[in-house]
Amino acid sequence: MKNLIIIGKVFPEPNSTAAGSRMIQLMDSFLTQNYQITFLSTASISENSFDLSSKNIQFQNIILNENSFDELIKNQNPDVVVFDRFTTEEQFGWRVSEQVPNAVKILDTEDLHFLRNAREKAFRQNKFLENSDLINDVFKREMASILRCDLSLIISEFEMNLLIEKFKFDENILFYLPLFGEVKKPKTSFPERKNFISIGNFLHEPNWQTVLQLKKIWKNIKNQLPEAEIHIYGAYASEKVFQLHNEKEGFIIKGRAENVEYVFNQAKVLLAPIPFGAGIKGKLFESMQFGLPNVTSTVGAEAMQGNHDWNGFITNNETEFIEKAVLLYQDENLWQISQENGFKIIKNRFKKEFFEPHFIQKIQEISENLESHRNLNFLGQILQHHTLQSTKYLSKWIEEKNKK
Template sequence: MKHLVIIGLVIPEPASTAAGYRMMQLIKLFSEANYTITFLTSSNNIEFSEKIEIQKIDINNESFDEKIKDLNPDIVLFDRYVTEEQFGWRVSENCPNALKIIDTEDLHFLREARRKAFVEKRETSNEDLINDIFKREMASILRCDLSLIISEFEYQLLTEKFKINPDILFYIPFFIENIEKNKTAFEERQHFVSIGNFLHEPNWQTVLKLKSIWKNIRKELPNVELHIYGAYASEKVFQLHNEKESFLVKGRAEDVKLLFNQYRVLLAPIPFGAGLKGKLWESMQFGLPNVTSSIGAEAMHKNLPWNGFIEDSDEGFVTNAVELYQNESIWNQANKNANEILKQIFDKKLYVNQFWGIISKIENNLEAHRTENYLGKILQHHQLNSTKYMGRWIEEKNRKQ
């Protein structure tokens, strides 16, 4: 039986974060292929995590070297670039024949570029993309044998703009096995909803945007409420709660499917970010049309009609939210659009065979694959002469203390 070791910055929380849901999908994918799976992390976020085999590790500690040698994995999967930075060189030294994969989740440098432009109230420029995170993240991608890319837009950005060899990339979005028909009708649903983990800055900015435009929606729909859900809501989030305005902050959602089946429209005026938006993907599955921004819908529907409306202006967003809430015909069509998007873009069958095909190809030709990735070899060499010795220095410092 083959062995997969996952090294995670945090333990997956699929009920709270899209990244956690994504990781659990990958774990299930490897489990279905009969891999033994061990999850290594220095994190302590146990309370809302899934029940998976977890072993604790320490950063900058030689105990990891013995652990990874004992585990002797066939594949090591890093959950983002920072875990590859911390542990990638140790994996290469102690398990040189292990295939190294990084799940980028989303491109962190792209998210940072858009955040900076948002703060400065301007469009994102090419110069914004070449930030410090870009240099680190691209180096991690090049050092690994394969990088999993969740967004087709980001795949094209890497291959077309930054000329990354497609042989070390694989596009695999969220995926779904069975598309269920929506069973909760238009008239059985009420109110607007928004959801998002508040550790993620774009979700906080989304709620601030909703707070600023909600009065205009409520003017048209005076008996309708907006319910805000999200894990890790701080006091500043709950301070936005206002019952007189029907702007209600609810906190953590325990069951998204049950929740989404109660509401009529999801509102997500996401101002910046990257990757795929888990809330929008789930809204497609549970018969909940949405109004979102162009950033929210990015890479989620190709040229297919959206399951609701895509609008970036405040005035247009309000108009579309009111129309989608009131018009049953448009609402029903939005759900039909969602089913088509799920079928054409997120069907698991579109990716699984290709995924195992590329894994097998790399495993059977690992040395040749690495030789072709000459930039990766260069960066691996320099990492072993920089990050490695910094890590060893910290080890020694900690030992003396």
């Protein structure tokens, strides 16, 4: 039996984040190939963490900057090691390379953090994103992490093209692996539904900014649809989020959605004026799966529709956003067409069988030709050499300091 180690920043929470759902899908792919999986994290398990034991996945806490990890990884002797983002690769990648040099190292980027970071900065400065904005400190760290790994998983076609065309990355060390989806047709029809919704984990800054955008425009929608409310769902809502709650205005903060499918099946339209971000947006992905039309921004819809019509409307114009939200809420025929458009996108672009077999094959090819694969990635070899020295001795210094 092959052995897989996953090193995660946190234990996956598929009911809280798209990243959590992505991790479960990734583990399921390895389980189909009879991998024994162990999930390691410096974080604590929370009440919202997925029950890994339900899939016979072992899990264990690890400590940062401590050589106990060295013994653990050496004893496990994994065939494959997955890092759930570039920061975990920075922290533990050099130890993996030193203790189990023949393990295939995979980085699951989730989304490109440098891109999200640059877009957020441009948003806060109220300016258009420029190419120079992308070359930030996060960019340098994340690109180095990608180069040090044998394979990096890219969740968005836009991000895949950005790395290959703009930054000239070798396609051989990248693999496009989006979220997997299946259509889950709802039983509730247009006349049975009411209200708008928005959803998103509030630990994620773009989701908080999205709610602030909705608060700003909601009165204009409410004036045209007096009976409508907007229900805001999301895990980890803080006091500042609940302060936006206003029943008289119909702006209702609901907090965590215990059953996303049920919530989506009761609502009429999802609103997501996402101002910045990266990757595939889980809320919009699920809105297509569950048949809930939406209105969103170009960043929100990025890399999802391909050549298909969107399941609602895409606009960055505030006035047009309000207009389309009201139109979609009232027009049953348009609503049904939009719902069907979402189903087509899921069926034609995100089915598991389009990607999983090629992903498994790619890992097998790298495993069987690991030395030649790494030799082709000479920049990665250079970075690996220097990182092993700099990161290693910084970590060891911290380790000694902690002992004192």
